[in-house]
Amino acid sequence: MSAKVIVDDVEALTVARSLADEFRAGASERDAERRLPRAELDRLAASGLLAVTVPAGHGGADVRQETLAEIFRLLASADASLAQIPQSHFVYVNVIRRQGTPEQREFFFGEVLSGRRFGNAQSEAGTRHVQDIRTRLEARPDGSFTLTGVKHYSTGALFADWIPVLARAEDDNLHVAYVPRGAPGLTVIDDWDGMGQRTTASGTVRLEAVPVAADRVLPHHLTFQGPQLHGAVAQLLHAAIDAGIAGGALAEAAEFVRTKSRPWFESGVETAAEDPLLIQRFGELAIQVRASEALLREAARAVDAARADLTDDTAAEASIAVAAAKVHAAQTAVEAGSAVFEVSGTRAALDSLNLHRHWRDARTHTLHDPARWKVQHIGRYVLNGTRPPRHGLL
Numbered sequence: 396m397s398a399k400v401i402v403d404d405v406e407a408l409t410v411a412r413s414l415a416d417e418f419r420a421g422a423s424e425r426d427a428e429r430r431l432p433r434a435e436l437d438r439l440a441a442s443g444l445l446a447v448t449v450p451a452g453h454g455g456a457d458v459r460q461e462t463l464a465e466i467f468r469l470l471a472s473a474d475a476s477l478a479q480i481p482q483s484h485f486v487y488v489n490v491i492r493r494q495g496t497p498e499q500r501e502f503f504f505g506e507v508l509s510g511r512r513f514g515n516a517q518s519e520a521g522t523r524h525v526q527d528i529r530t531r532l533e534a535r536p537d538g539s540f541t542l543t544g545v546k547h548y549s550t551g552a553l554f555a556d557w558i559p560v561l562a563r564a565e566d567d568n569l570h571v572a573y574v575p576r577g578a579p580g581l582t583v584i585d586d587w588d589g590m591g592q593r594t595t596a597s598g599t600v601r602l603e604a605v606p607v608a609a610d611r612v613l614p615h616h617l618t619f620q621g622p623q624l625h626g627a628v629a630q631l632l633h634a635a636i637d638a639g640i641a642g643g644a645l646a647e648a649a650e651f652v653r654t655k656s657r658p659w660f661e662s663g664v665e666t667a668a669e670d671p672l673l674i675q676r677f678g679e680l681a682i683q684v685r686a687s688e689a690l691l692r693e694a695a696r697a698v699d700a701a702r703a704d705l706t707d708d709t710a711a712e713a714s715i716a717v718a719a720a721k722v723h724a725a726q727t728a729v730e731a732g733s734a735v736f737e738v739s740g741t742r743a744a745l746d747s748l749n750l751h752r753h754w755r756d757a758r759t760h761t762l763h764d765p766a767r768w769k770v771q772h773i774g775r776y777v778l779n780g781t782r783p784p785r786h787g788l789l
Contacts, residue, residue, distance in 0.1 A: 398510030399443035400454065404462040407447045411466040414442060419473035419643075423749045429593045431585075432477050436554050440510040445481055448488055453504040460628065460702070461695035464635040468691065471639025472646070475756035476594040478636050480551045483515035486629045487559040490571055493625065494613045502610075503573065506557065513573075514555030516546035516600040525764075526786065530602060532562040532570055532612065540607040542572055542580075546600040552576075552583045553596040560602065561615065568616040572607045580605040591752070591759030619785040622710035626787040627698050627717045634694065634717060636760055637724035638687045644731040644753035645684050649677065651739045651750070667740070676738055680731055687724040694720035711782040714789040718769035725766050728757035764788050 401407050418435055425432055439445060444466060449455025463485065471478035491503045507513075522529060530544025542560055552558050558581070560572045574581055580603040587598040618625050656667035664670055697716035701709035732754030736743045743750050772789060775781040783789045 398441050398446065398508065400508060401443040401447050401456050401458075403456055404458045407444065407456060407458050407462055408465060408469075410442050410444055411469045414439060414444070415469040415473040418470065418477055422474035422477070423752060425474070426476065426593050426752045427749045431553070431594050431596055432474070432480075433554065435474075435477055436480060436512070439477075439481065440512055443510075445484055445510065445512060446507045448485055448492075449504045449507055450492065450500075453500060454508055455504065459695070460631060460698040461692060464631050464691055464695040467632050467635035468639040468642070468688070471636040472643035473639075475636060475640045475643070475753075475760065476592045478639060479592050479595045479597075479760065480554065481512070482629070482632045482636070483517075483551050483559070484513040484555075485632060486625075487513045487515065487571065487573075489625065489628050490559070490613060490615060490618070493618055493623070494571075494615065496610075499610060499613065503557075511556040512551065512554060514549060514551035514553070514558045514576075516549045516552055516558050516574075516602070517561040518546060518548040519544070520547040525788075528561055528563055528569065530560065530562040532564045532572055532607070534565060538609045540572065540609065540612060542574065542602045542605040542607055544602050546602070548597050549583070549600040550595050550597040552600050553585055553598065558583075558600065560600075560605075568614065571613045571615045573611045573613075574602075574605055574607060578605050578607075589759050591755030591757070593755075619787065622701075622705050622707045623785060624698055624701055624705070624710060624713060626785075626789045627694075627701070627710070627713045629787070630714075630717045630721050630764075630789065631691075631694055631698055633760070633763055634687075634691055634721040634724045637721070637728040637757065638684070638691050640728040640753060640757045640760065641684050641687055641724065641731040644728070644735055644757070645677075645680050647750065647753065648680075648731075648735045648738050651735075651743065652677075655742065656738075656740045673738055676734070680734055680738075683727045684731060687720070687727045690716075690720040690723050707782060711776065714783045715773055715776050718773055718783070718789055722766045722769050722773075725757075725761040729754070729761060732757040 582601040584599040662670045694716040697713040701713040772783040
């Protein structure tokens with residue numbers, strides 16, 4: 396596989412805007428038919444966008460987090476499923492950056508620059524909570540390992556070249572094992588049936604004594620022993636997806652009202668777009684969307700600032716800024732997705748139009764982790780100066 400190498404932030408955003416326009420055209424049809432976006436993901440990989448966070452010392456553009464967030468917002472405004480698929484890719488590129496040995500960085504960053512894709516196999520169903528990871532990484536006499544377990548919500552795994560697997564070693568510490576897609580004992584099952592983000596193929600990964608070479612395992616638990624941005628970077632991308640869903644829903648609602656909706660007879664106007672009550676509602680929604688986008692930019696800049704000078708204080712400020720952006724964007728995405736029907740009229744409910752995909756995508760994606768706990772951490776930080784915990788979800 397070969398891919399273009401993007402050289403800077405400007406080029407990255409130019410490519411992202413072009414791809415978003417391209418992907419938008421078929422997004423509704425792909426969702427309605429649950430047609431998996433294999434060709435689109437190949438285009439995304441070939442474009443070089445999946446390698447934009449590779450450090451400059453390894454040949455990458457090493458773009459700002461502000462740029463990366465905007466890339467995800469643009470893609471999600473076009474197709475929320477397609478934007479969700481590479482979220483874990485960037486998270487696990489970041490793990491290599493943080494915990495990889497020089498040899499691991501050289502190998503995996505080379506893979507990413509060539510267009511290789513990372514999926515994920517981290518979440519498990521039926522455990523006590525999200526951090527109760529039971530997949531085991533067992534050492535072998537020759538220094539290699541085997542992986543055994545079952546993973547759910549494995550977004551990107553079906554389309555991946557490498558599947559990073561979160562597992563516990565014999566000392567119970569968390570590690571990430573990077574497993575090639577065709578490894579013996581590894582099975583990826585396309586059994587995702589979510590009501591939203593239908594084409595992410597976020598199904599099941601089964602691991603039955605999967606062999607893993609010693610140099611494909613990274614000590615993920617070390618990430619959380621000092622100031623870190625692992626969670627802030629991951630959550631920033633989730634916030635960008637929500638902001639993109641909101642913006643995409645608002646744009647499609649406006650186009651529908653301009654071209655298809657009829658004015659309410661009491662309004663006394665010729666077109667729905669002249670209805671003063673609709674104008675008011677679009678103004679309210681636009682303010683919410685703009686606020687989410689502004690919070691997203693502010694959060695991304697806080698992460699960039701913390702990357703340049705990583706301390707407990709800068710990491711905490713970045714995590715809080717991202718939490719605020721995520722809470723607001725989640726609320727806005729759900730509201731905008733629902734408001735499509737409110738402003739568009741009865742015809743908008745036709746299943747054949749598939750306008751409900753925005754709300755379905757928003758409602759599904761915002762279940763990823765509860766916003767109420769982010770609000771708690773923001774409140775504790777503001778009121779008592781309590782830094783957020785280092786568990787990777789902030």
